[in-house]
Amino acid sequence: MEGESEAEEEEDxxxxxxxxxxxxxxxxxxxxxID
Incomplete structure (x- = not known):
């Protein structure tokens, strides 16, 4: 479960x-x- 929340944080x-x-x-x- 910890890995999932870490991936979500990176995505955010x-x-x-x-x-x-x-x-x-x-x-x-x-x-x-910028033109």
């Missing part, structure tokens, strides 16, 4: 990171840093 972390990366890119696009 990956989703959080990708969401943060997306929002950062959108913000930069709005500011005009």
């Amino acid at each position: 972390e990956g989703l959080r990171e990708s969401l943060m990366a997306e929002s950062t890119t959108e913000r930069e696009r709005e500011i005009g840093l």
